Amino acid sequence: MKVKSLLAKPLAYYVHAHIRKSMHTAVADQEAILKKLLAAAAQTEFGKDHNFGSLHSHNEFRQAVPIRDYEQIKPYINKVKEGKHNILWKGKPIYFAKTSGTTSGVKYIPITKDSIPNHINSARNALLCYMAETGNSSFADGKMIFLSGSPELERIADIPTGRLSGIVNHHIPSYLRTNQLPSYPTNCIEDWETKLDKIIEETISKDMRLISGIPPWMQMYFDRLAERSGKKVGQLFPNFSVLVHGGVNFQPYSARLFETIGRKVDAIETFPASEGFFAFQDTQDGEGLLLNTDSGIFFEFVPAGEIFNENPTRLSLRDVKVGENYALIINSNAGLWGYNIGDTIKFVSVDPYRIVVSGRIKHFISAFGEHVIGEEVEHSLLKAARDQGVQITEFTVAPMVEQGKGKSYHEWFIEFDEVPANLQAFADSVNENLRQKNIYYDDLIRGSILLPLRISVVRKNGFIDYMKSIGKLGGQNKVPRLSNDRKIADELKPWTM
The missing domain is CATH 3.30.300.30 (ANL, C-terminal domain)
Known part of the structure; x- marks a missing residue:
């Protein structure tokens, strides 16, 4: 065992134990988070507009704060883009995550000093839980590829702005930098096919052990590797053992991905978005992703059939049921309030709270x-x-x-x-x-x-x-x-x- 995998194991066991403990305090953690969010944002423009200082319960909160999509919260975001402070969250964001919406065009989602740990630590925790459960830490000693957007950022109101995956790229721990591929210049290439060819050049002869990305990207990468080498991906990378995926349902892609790999590798599913990192697969046994109930986000759940009603039912975690289809609503330390992210989820378990993503509200x-x-x-x-x-x-x-x-x-x-x-x-x-x-x-x-x-x-x-x-x-x-x-x-x- 090499140094990185050796050092990772104690951390993995510690984090895994903490997460297992928090499974049993999820409802209390959610209630505490709502109170902290309201107190922290009471003096912001949004907090004053919605009387945060006098709200003390979820029932009072849902009466004061309507459900909004991006277009409805956009006037506040525009003020942040103009350089104003204390609008949705205290101070101003440290980043804008730029994302293409299906109905709103380009969206600018705030990421704050308080919310960035949710994005970074959740990805880390998914890997550490896998390490602790399986004992496989050897991937930490080889090369890892994170198929991401460009890490080059523009500035809006002096706020660094870019794709979420590019932003997160700046926060990869220094001890993993030597393991990370592709190189920074290659990651900055905008044209995808040019970038993919360069990624192939940089990785085809390396000891790749972990590959992460959305399934359509990974399939393109695997197909090009197979065309170039004449080998299955699993033959080309004999130590490849972990595939991390998210963004879309894995099942429609899984058979062909594993066929291209040529053997089974462990898969870890995640549920990240520009608005937050909501859940991750904490175990290789059983269905569903563990909801991130103690990471700066207070979740609400609206029965999917009611989401377009004027006054839909808004449930907190304690009231959800297994098998019901819910629209996911978030309130976060990024300054998103009553925010409809557009995804629907179902709980497959409430002890602990594990979910599957069931679709998109508008799809x-x-x-x-x-x-x-x-x-x-x-x-x-x-x-x-x-x-x-x-x-x-x-x-x-x-x-x-x-x-x-x-x-x-x-x-x-x-x-x-x-x-x-x-x-x-x-x-x-x-x-x-x-x-x-x-x-x-x-x-x-x-x-x-x-x-x-x-x-x-x-x-x-x-x-x-x-x-x-x-x-x-x-x-x-x-x-x-x-x-x-x-x-x-x-x-x-x-x-x-």
Whole structure:
């Protein structure tokens, strides 16, 4: 055992023990965090506008602070961008995380001195919990790759501004810098394909042991490695043992990723966003991600069907139930209040509080009243793929609305590793799975309002070429699983077979 892995183990056991202890104090920790947040922000402009000084409970807080999305909190953020202090949080942010929103264009999410530990420590804790549980610390002695955005930052009101992954890159501990790849100059390359080629050059002959990124990025990286070397990734990197992923549901990508690797490696799932690091996989046994209940964020949970109501139910942690679909609302020491991050989650356990990400609030299909969500389409496709031994590269779904009863349908755009020999049988299987998962969809099929779904096959690398054509290749950009209109579907047509 080398020095870094040797030194990491005591820290891993200490942090793991602390996290296990905090599992049992999650509700009390959340209540304490809300009180601390209100006290700390009482003299800010937002705090004065919403009477923070006189709020003493969650019930009083939810009456005083409405749920907001980015557009609704943007007037406060604009004041911060103008250089004003004490607006959403005391002082001013130390960073703006710049992210592309689907409805708000570019968003500027504040990161404060108080909130940056949430981003940094949560990523660290995920790795340390893995070390403590499995005993595998050897990855700390080899090279690690963090597929991230550019760490080069611009300034807005003298606040460093850039992609979250680029910001976090500046906070990698110095003792890991010698392990980290790619190099800083390579990480600063904006063009994704140029950057990827350079990453290949820098890593192909190294002792890679940990690889981290969102699954579509990693698949592109693995494919290029295999093309260049003629080997499986697991052969090329014999000591590669840990894959860290987040940003999208891993399951649609997992079969092909592990096929490209050529063997099983341990995977650690995380739930980070520009607004905060919300949860991480703390164990290799069992389902779900441990909610970050003691890290500067007070969580609220709105039943997903109520999120667009004028006065939706807002639950605290003590009131949630296993299996319910909730919109995730955060209040944080970054100065985000009643903030709807746009994701839905389900609890798979409340002892401890573990969640799975079930979808995006605005990513659904309900052109005919079916309200199909991301979790349902992913389940339906993956079950058919498992049953028939099919590997999926990427997919998205949109409604096709035709005039006349019984003429409309859902169109599935799917890029396969290899197209099934009987595509219709595969489509029928997906359709049946979705009918079993969503009773409204089943009623529409049964009543001949909708035709069974149809599959449009996207050619090899079609989704990559599509993302390139709209200037969204690489970065944190992802293809939405669902759209309630035809915009993406129509743009994808040139890449179908």
